[in-house]
Amino acid sequence: MTGVEPPLALLAELTHRCPLRCPYCSNPLEMDARADEMDTETWKRVLSEAKALGAMQVHFSGGEPTTRPDLGELVSHATSLGLYSNLITAAVALTDAKLTELKEAGLAHVQISFQGTEPDIADRISGFDGAFVRKREAAERVIAHRLALTLNAVINRHNVEQLPVFFEMAAAMKARRLEVAHVQYYGWGLKNRAALIPTQAQVQETTRLVEQAREDYAGQLVIDYVVPDYYSRRPKSCMNGWARRFFNITPAGKVLPCHAAESIPHLNFPTVHQASLRDIWHNDPAFNAYRGTDWMPETCQSCDNKKIDWAGCRCQAMALTGDAANMDPVCEKSPFKDLVLDLAEQEAARETPPDFIYRESPR
Ligand code: SF4
Ligand code: SF4
Secondary structure, eight states, X not given: XXXXXXXXXXXXXXXXXXSOOOTTOOSOSSOOOGGGSOXXXXXXXXXXXXHHXXXXXXXXXXXXXXXXXXXXXXXXXXXXXXXXXXEEXXXXXXXXXXXXXXXXXXXXXXXXXXXXXXXXXXHHHHTOTTHHHHHHHHHHHHHHTTOEEEEEEEEOTTTGGGHHHHHHHHHHTTOSEEEEEEOOOSHHHHHTHHHHOOOHHHHHHHHHHHHHHHHHTTTTOEEEEEOOGGGOSSOOOGGGSTTTSEEEEOTTOBEESSTTGGGSTTOOOOBTTTSOHHHHHHHOHHHHTTOSSTTSOHHHHTOXXXXXXXXXOHHHHHHHHSOTTSOOTTSTTSTTHHHHHHHHHHHHHOSSOOOOOOOOOOO
């Protein structure tokens, strides 16, 4: 395909192993085993190819990326290439020694997710006793190392009432940024949707509180906001468009336009062992399947929003309508919209939600 822009960032999923068991984890239901993870040299080659393709940033993620002993070496390689490195971490094992090593390797930014503002709920959601206290201590160490810190507040029906405390907590921890992100219902999140989804009224209140906090904390804390778009009139601009700005590499080396793309069964995604990133980004049929606007259904073709939301999320269209080429069914123009709303409202209205189905770490 001609006229394809280079990617901005690579999400490098170094491993699917993680000590936490979050029931909304964005990892696929079928995770890569430790034995299938790419080795250090292959990851370095991949980082070099990403830079040559035009990427500016690498987000080291997982699973829990600090479980890889070569993380420092990979950050160092990314730094030598001129890539901006971000670490997305559960942080329960982010020791002082590890932070020292990563900072010396050139790490620029750390992102720590919090499942609540106090131990009871945070530890229950993450499925790990003591997670909250360890995360809070790790966040303090990140600041002590003078690294930029973002807190990620993952919002669901169990912690939605804690939002005002999340603002206070992020400011007290001297985070630069707080990402208030409602759970996205793919993979494990979709499996646990009935246990997690808040009501529409709770989401509206979250939106109001975020707007207020942006004023209250102006100049102190940048607040990003990701809604659970089942309740929205328009879909989110998922990944800023399919294969447009971002791509993802799994622990075993599969190259994807987003972390949930494997849920679209008719697409075969290539691996870094089969082709170069340049070839994959520009020419792979799965990358070109929903790129741009030509593939869009008629309603989107004639819509002013088509280059703003890029018809929303392909994985959500697949999960909720059975066809990834449909417009995102959360759009008010979709014939599936009422169905999606009914589903969300019925699940959210349950007085007692079902138990979590925890994600377990692969071996
Ligand atoms: S289990 Fe939780 S902490 Fe671990 S990778 Fe998944 S979402 Fe992140
Ligand atoms: S019709 Fe398509 S392009 Fe327009 S808002 Fe809905 S999903 Fe987006």
